[in-house]
Amino acid sequence: MEQLTSRQEEILGIVVREYIASAVPVGSQTIVRRYGLGLSPATVRNELAFLEREGYLLQTHASAGRIPSDKGYRYFVHRLMQETELSPSEQRMISHQFHQVQLELQQWMKLAAAVLAQTARSASLVTAPKAPQARLKHLEMISLSDVTALLVMVFQDGSIRQQVVLLPTPTGQDELTKVSNHLNELLGSANAAEVRTGPAATAPLTALERHVVERVAETLEQMDRRSEREIHRDGLIHVLRQPEFAQVDKFRQVVEVLERRSLLESIIAEVLWANGVQVIIGGEGRWDDIEDYSLVLSPYGVRGEANGVVGVLGPTRMPYDRAIPAVRFVARLMSSLVEHMYGY
């Protein structure tokens, strides 16, 4: 990306900010009238023409003002936007909300999605923190009736799954507790492969025990296989309010992106290993399905132990100067929760 003169940068910045605020193409007169640069409209026009030639700006039609191109947004985000943080009062308000609820993962995720949606005025998404490889930490069998029990599995990354198990023979809680204890000893903190090949594979087990071991193995495999993370979403309504979605088919795309998870998953998988806030503008030429949208995403969690992603999705005409600090701040809060879980 070449260097622009400071006047060109100033004008580009004005166009981007104006357009983000108003959603209306920005013309030379507007710039001079509203920002009075000590320049005539004609000069501004020359600069606009230059910026357009260089690919930072676009015209929707020959006699309209300019709007930023993806390249223009990128220049803006990377070079022109002063690295702002949320205002202290806003930070305090958000922190307060998080500390209102207990240190409960589900709640925090919900809250993170709500806070991001609100603050960045975009659709938000949050995935649960997940370990790269699932490991059982503890299991517990709880009697539901003579012939059914709840199998509760707690994993290393703090996630939990519960399943109903149909018991081959009527079994009481005492017996189930014994089974739990026995299996906890055998399975230790095993991953999927270790469950299949470790002590549990060779030890003499009852039918019920064998069945539960099989269930644990399947569940661990499933967790590893489908990177398919739960994605909490919120704030769709904000995207809907943007004027670019006056025609429904535009909007349909957003809903499709958010409901079909495959695309998001592939992007999330990449962001997971990045550092800090990632801004993906107009699909960056790699994801056609979101060429009109931008994502501001950040990984959070503890490296190597468990991590997830928080972020927002909106039109490329997104208030980056709010979205980026908001995502950064919420990622930091979510990280602190995960750190607590690992005792840091």
Added chain:
Amino acid sequence: MEQLTSRQEEILGIVVREYIASAVPVGSQTIVRRYGLGLSPATVRNELAFLEREGYLLQTHASAGRIPSDKGYRYFVHRLMQETELSPSEQRMISHQFHQVQLELQQWMKLAAAVLAQTARSASLVTAPKAPQARLKHLEMISLSDVTALLVMVFQDGSIRQQVVLLPTPTGQDELTKVSNHLNELLGSANAAEVRTGPAATAPLTALERHVVERVAETLEQMDRRSEREIHRDGLIHVLRQPEFAQVDKFRQVVEVLERRSLLESIIAEVLWANGVQVIIGGEGRWDDIEDYSLVLSPYGVRGEANGVVGVLGPTRMPYDRAIPAVRFVARLMSSLVEHMYGY
């Protein structure tokens, strides 16, 4: 609701079915041409005029065809629609999908939402089965680090909550297990009030134990207080495809209804105690915010033990003859899961 002649019923049925299929107002010619009743358009017009006078039909403007009013849809649903079931092959396919996954509540809810969205071609919603009053069934403390532990609470209705607990003093798993066992004995299957006033209130407890008891009490109270159920949603995209949502502001309403939960919650709270599939057409004059939409909802679960709601939301012009059997069938499947959990 008065009785209509069989010819009037026939014509009303045709209008409703035609309009549901095409989204275009239905005129006398269309009816005669496509259904040849052995009547002339003029006669049909007289009947249409009658049905309109009686409030079963509406005209969008003076020279347009008729569309069904809410009253018309209601008559159709309650009197004219033969009580269909899904086709056996469809039933088999859906059952198969459910039995592919383990007896896992989360999975079943997700699946139920997906299946309903698909089958009824509408937005779907599913709430978790919940007991009228939360009771602790079992708790377990699992060491995360020296100074943190995961508190896992299993409740009577099979739901689970996990929280991170900051330990006042460094404590190992052995000690945590003792605490768990002790508290399980003290708390039995207590509800919120019983935790506060039962043996746990008077017994001599360590600081950690007291803290955990407090947490349990708070969580139980929270679960009772906020009827605020998790609502799984899916299939928004189907609603978006309906022609009545060509203008965004119409659609915005749907998203608002689905994102603001308060309205849905009040409706769900009512349906929970009903029998069988409930059809709410155009808000029934009681919920203004959904006056253009219909809900087809059904409670499921085990009476008095734990129940939830499954259903779909769409425009009043909804394919009731698919939605109703689909909701009924999925409710039955979900009930069977809950029944398993209670050993029926």
Added chain:
DNA sequence: CTTAGCACTCACTCATCCTGAGTGCTAACA
């Protein structure tokens, strides 16, 4: 009770015109 005939209504589509914001280019100016 049914139906043919007829006058009438009115949303929708299409073409046309007009307006105004905005442009690029050229030539004069500092």
Added chain:
DNA sequence: TGTTAGCACTCAGGATGAGTGAGTGCTAAG
């Protein structure tokens, strides 16, 4: 050499108006 005034040109969007056709209600005859 960079800046600016002037000017002709472009084009989306709104307003207007005519034409079309699906559909109606009413009346009178079968």
